[in-house]
Amino acid sequence: xxxxxxDIDTAWELVLSAVDRSNVTLPFPGTETPAVRIxxxxxxxxxxxxxxxxxxxxxxxxxxxxxxxxxAQLNVIGxxxxxxxxxxxxVTGRSRFxxxxxxxxxxxxxxxxxxxxxxxxxxALTDNxxxxxxxxxxxNPVRVVIDRHRxxxxxxxxxxxxxxxxxxxxxxxxxxxxxxxVPPGVTDVPCLGRPEDDAPVDPAHILExxxxxxxxxxxxxxGGVTVSAFLNAxxxxxxxxxxxxxxxxSGRPAFSLPEIDLLDDALRPRAxxxxxxxxxxxxxxxxxx
Numbered sequence: 001x002x003x004x005x006x007d008i009d010t011a012w013e014l015v016l017s018a019v020d021r022s023n024v025t026l027p028f029p030g031t032e033t034p035a036v037r038i039x040x041x042x043x044x045x046x047x048x049x050x051x052x053x054x055x056x057x058x059x060x061x062x063x064x065x066x067x068x069x070x071x072a073q074l075n076v077i078g079x080x081x082x083x084x085x086x087x088x089x090x091v092t093g094r095s096r097f098x099x100x101x102x103x104x105x106x107x108x109x110x111x112x113x114x115x116x117x118x119x120x121x122x123x124a125l126t127d128n129x130x131x132x133x134x135x136x137x138x139x140n141p142v143r144v145v146i147d148r149h150r151x152x153x154x155x156x157x158x159x160x161x162x163x164x165x166x167x168x169x170x171x172x173x174x175x176x177x178x179x180x181x182v183p184p185g186v187t188d189v190p191c192l193g194r195p196e197d198d199a200p201v202d203p204a205h206i207l208e209x210x211x212x213x214x215x216x217x218x219x220x221x222x223g224g225v226t227v228s229a230f231l232n233a234x235x236x237x238x239x240x241x242x243x244x245x246x247x248x249x250s251g252r253p254a255f256s257l258p259e260i261d262l263l264d265d266a267l268r269p270r271a272x273x274x275x276x277x278x279x280x281x282x283x284x285x286x287x288x289x
Contacts, residue, residue: 006050100278112138114219120226
């Protein structure tokens with residue numbers, strides 16, 4: 001038996017070992033002592049004592065790691081970081097940093113277990129994000145920016161830092177790539193219709209394009225309009241809402257969804273609440289709704 005309980009750092013190493021694996025027993029790193037049994041379909045059993053923080057991390061991330069059968073739909077997770085009053089940015093669009101250090105680390109962990117991370121042009125333009133894994137261990141996902149009209153400057157990090165392959169989805173007629181792999185560097189992918197077309201982008205079509213590139217575990221990171229579009233289309237398997245102990249009082253709402261008249265029509269996913277430290281996480285499971 002292990003000399004000490006499983007802590008959060010070791011739990012994260014086990015999560016990385018669990019990516020795309022099922023029906024396997026994972027040992028404590030560097031030992032042969034069984035730590036976690038992955039049973040498939042996102043279920044798991046803890047085989048050694050663990051801290052509360054480690055158990056919470058495993059419960060949130062192990063369901064995101066399971067391999068997808070070839071005939072399965074994509075696994076899509078969204079994320080919103082908001083204030084107590086449901087705002088994701090000020091009226092001027094400033095959103096750094098609503099969430100605290102622990103929330104940002106959680107965000108980087110989602111990136112590390114995803115094939116691709118998506119942001120809309122507005123978020124990329126305003127925040128100039130890197131969308132890489134820097135606050136934890138793990139691989140960088142393929143970066144995807146929905147930029148129909150090329151609003152995001154070519155000087156932004158996504159297009160200049162060379163840290164991960166980047167797909168820029170732009171207007172034009174789509175042609176399936178000859179190989180299911182993402183080339184290094186920045187690749188413009190015409191797939192969003194005519195340049196003059198102002199119709200909303202179809203989230204299902206975006207997922208089809210990414211699947212053609214072999215990307216199946218998709219993280220829709222932001223902003224609120226983009227995440228809401230995937231949620232409204234019924235394409236999110238899970239949604240992580242991180243709530244910061246902050247009241248902004250005005251600004252941009254987290255969700256942009258059609259109005260409803262009755263609470264019976266509200267979305268009611270299965271949920272678990274996790275204390276991240278600086279933020280509270282609502283881990284919402286839409287897979288059974």
